[in-house]
Amino acid sequence: MPKDLKLPFDPIARAGDLWRARWGEGSQAGPMVTATSIMRVQQVLLTEFDAIAGRHGLTFARYEALVLLAFSREGRLSMGRIGERLMVHPTSATNIVQRLAAQGFVERVANPRDRRGAFAVITDTGRAAMEATTADLERAEFGLGMLGDGEQEALFSLLRAVRVAAGDFVDDVDEPAREHPG
Amino acid sequence: MPKDLKLPFDPIARAGDLWRARWGEGSQAGPMVTATSIMRVQQVLLTEFDAIAGRHGLTFARYEALVLLAFSREGRLSMGRIGERLMVHPTSATNIVQRLAAQGFVERVANPRDRRGAFAVITDTGRAAMEATTADLERAEFGLGMLGDGEQEALFSLLRAVRVAAGDFVDDVDEPAREHPG
Numbered sequence: 271m272p273k274d275l276k277l278p279f280d281p282i283a284r285a286g287d288l289w290r291a292r293w294g295e296g297s298q299a300g301p302m303v304t305a306t307s308i309m310r311v312q313q314v315l316l317t318e319f320d321a322i323a324g325r326h327g328l329t330f331a332r333y334e335a336l337v338l339l340a341f342s343r344e345g346r347l348s349m350g351r352i353g354e355r356l357m358v359h360p361t362s363a364t365n366i367v368q369r370l371a372a373q374g375f376v377e378r379v380a381n382p383r384d385r386r387g388a389f390a391v392i393t394d395t396g397r398a399a400m401e402a403t404t405a406d407l408e409r410a411e412f413g414l415g416m417l418g419d420g421e422q423e424a425l426f427s428l429l430r431a432v433r434v435a436a437g438d439f440v441d442d443v444d445e446p447a448r449e450h451p452g
Numbered sequence: 453m454p455k456d457l458k459l460p461f462d463p464i465a466r467a468g469d470l471w472r473a474r475w476g477e478g479s480q481a482g483p484m485v486t487a488t489s490i491m492r493v494q495q496v497l498l499t500e501f502d503a504i505a506g507r508h509g510l511t512f513a514r515y516e517a518l519v520l521l522a523f524s525r526e527g528r529l530s531m532g533r534i535g536e537r538l539m540v541h542p543t544s545a546t547n548i549v550q551r552l553a554a555q556g557f558v559e560r561v562a563n564p565r566d567r568r569g570a571f572a573v574i575t576d577t578g579r580a581a582m583e584a585t586t587a588d589l590e591r592a593e594f595g596l597g598m599l600g601d602g603e604q605e606a607l608f609s610l611l612r613a614v615r616v617a618a619g620d621f622v623d624d625v626d627e628p629a630r631e632h633p634g
Binding site: 274275276277278279280281282285288292293297298300301302303304305307308309310311312313314315316319341355357404407408411412413414415416417419421422423424425426428429430431432433434435436437438439440442 | 457458459460461462464475479484487489490494501537539593596612
């Protein structure tokens with residue numbers, strides 16, 4: 271992953287110029303550069319978060335699973351629920367939990383209601399790794415310290431429309447708009 | 453990947469509430485939910501783009517490599533340059549080109565200036581697959597049709613600040629601000 275390319279031009283804006291030159295003024299150069307920006311910023315953030323989580327023996331994906339378990343009522347969740355909440359494929363959820371179990375950050379216990387299923391339970395060392403990673407992510411302002419509170423709220427709100435359109439949740443118009451917890 | 457979860461609440465906003473309840477009002481719940489939104493929207497877009505590219509035998513990553521080659525002056529680039537422009541690890545660039553070569557979408561030719569290096573050259577069938585994918589992505593408005601032009605520009609501009617802070621390019625204050633090609 272290149273770091274600090276410091277190009278003398280914005281590579282995504284330039285790609286937009288090339289796009290318009292090739293496919294015309296009526297082409298979707300605007301949506302193209304915006305979508306490409308989302309992908310690039312996701313890559314920037316994930317690289318930073320993985321590096322932070324890596325200091326505590328985690329990846330960001332495994333950290334997210336630990337947060338989920340720590341936030342759950344009894345510190346345990348079924349594999350299916352973990353995949354659902356993390357919005358990842360069940361196979362990915364299984365891989366994440368297997369890795370966490372190998373590290374001693376979770377334990378797997380039988381699910382009394384489902385013989386084939388299993389619960390993942392967060393351990394004390396898992397909680398410690400999660401808390402330490404959280405402290406470092408908070409210090410790093412989740413990679414978004416260059417944006418003011420109003421800008422973060424605007425970004426959250428614009429992205430929220432994409433999540434609603436994707437069917438992640440129902441945007442209930444009778445409810446007052448959710449506030450950004452900035 | 454869950455599609456149309458249609459939860460009766462915004463799962464990311466709820467995670468923000470839990471975050472604040474656990475780590476306090478002074479915690480970085482705002483940046484946390486904004487960063488999480490970026491990751492979720494990237495996942496939504498990539499899933500859609502991979503499905504579109506899949507109709508033409510491609511993934512979005514392989515499509516991006518074909519666009520890069522088609523946009524290059526002679527329809528060919530060195531492996532190193534491909535990795536650099538796609539902002540991916542050289543190993544990923546090699547894997548992408550190997551796969552495209554196996555499909556007949558690119559050909560690999562020796563680099564006269566570097567015996568160990570190689571150029572990737574886009575083939576006619578590669579160009580056809582790229583053009584067909586482009587047409588479908590344009591029709592899908594790059595997954596961002598729910599946002600108006602002004603909203604897309606605002607989103608691009610907010611994300612641009614993150615890319616500048618990451619060192620992707622130098623934001624020359626003497627230059628007039630680049631316009632979003634919306």
